[in-house]
Amino acid sequence: MSLQSYTVTESEQNERIDKLLTKVNDQASRSQVQSWVKGQLVKVNNKQVKSNYKCQAGDEITWTIPEPEPVDIMPENIPIDVIYEDEHVLVVNKPRGMVVHPSAGHMSGTLVNAILYHCDDLSGINGIMRPGIVHRIDKDTSGLLMVAKNDQAHVGLAEQLADKTIKRKYEAIVHGVLEHEAGTIDAPIGRDPKDRQKMAVVDHGKHALTHFNVLNRFEEFTHIECELETGRTHQIRVHFKYIGFPLVGDPKYGPRKTLDLDGQALHARMLGFNHPITNKWLEYEVDAPEEFQQILRELQLRG
Known part of the structure; x- marks a missing residue:
């Protein structure tokens, strides 16, 4: 569980708490926030409230984000276009129409399902739903994506993303x-x-x-x-x-x-980065799909 807190500003006066927390938690849907409130995971000034509570300036909101339910992400024998691979890193050319990682409504047929079949090990830093995934591209965007096979590689690639040294x-x-x-x-x-x-x-x-x-x-x-x-x-x-x-x-x-x-x-089309272990510069380019x-x-x- 992860404990979060937020202080309501003057401009947010009288805003419903479920609406405000959806803005503060940009990865959470309003229905998720409402389930947290219903499950008594949200407090205002250390008191339980309902989803329709109108926030007041200076209110101290605290909430606990529950751990995701454990799920089994199954390896699937889906062909993938591997551009580069060693024991640390994988570069794949994702087809358009394929979701990168499992989520509600997309628990199979994703790139992660395919990669888990292809590889024995993947980085666990992003959790069970996104093993090895350092960055994403949208479902209907095609092209190059790098995947970390272990945590050391994941940290090295993530640092390059943060430092803006990866060429995309x-x-x-x-x-x-x-x-x-x-x-x-x-x-x-x-x-x-x-x-x-x-x-x-x-x-x-x-x-x-x-x-x-x-x-x-x-x-x-x-x-x-x-x-x-x-x-x-x-x-x-x-x-x-x-x-x-x-x-x-x-x-x-x-x-x-x-x-x-x-x-x-x-x-x-193009992806360039320093190998997270050897520091050698790797750069790959693939043509757009036929359509x-x-x-x-x-x-x-x-x-």
Whole structure:
């Protein structure tokens, strides 16, 4: 169990406690928070409250996050495209449509299920639901992902992510024609206050920085390359929606009228990092999947 605390500010006066704690715990859903309240895991000024309690400025909220229920993540014989492997690190080319790790509603068929079949051991730092997973890419984003086979490798890779020394380049197709050859989007990202299932550029979000350059322009679309300095949830998708050029096929952040693609046109093309044990620089690049390239060919023919 993990004990947390928070002091209510003036601007949060009269906000329901379940709503406020969902904002404070950006990894928890409102229904989860309500279950904590019902289970008497939440206190205000050391007293039990109900989910509809209206918070007052200066209230001291304390809550206990319960340990997740133990579950068995089963190895599954799912083919994976291994780009590099040694006894410490694995680099895989994840196909679009595959979830990275198990979660509610996705307990099988994930990359973790496949990797557990492929490998005997994985890092346990991220717990039983995400063994070996140092960073993630979205279900419908294809491309390169690094996996730690032991805790020492996991710590070394995580430190590089924190220090922003890992190189990650993506390619995407966006709606609209970008005029600038290159640019940087520097805008903080957090939970969308209007829709907790989405991320958005918000004033008090986490620092997020995306560099981009134009690879090709079409009549109504642009093919771009992006390089991430930070790795916020849905970062590229949110940033390009924010500047008015949402990704093609993006069901969450893009327009309904889009090109015929099941999910966003986003591919993690290049990944570079220092080996966490030998410190040797490793860099890999993989082409976008055929359906992504087919869209580019069709756009080229349109002019």
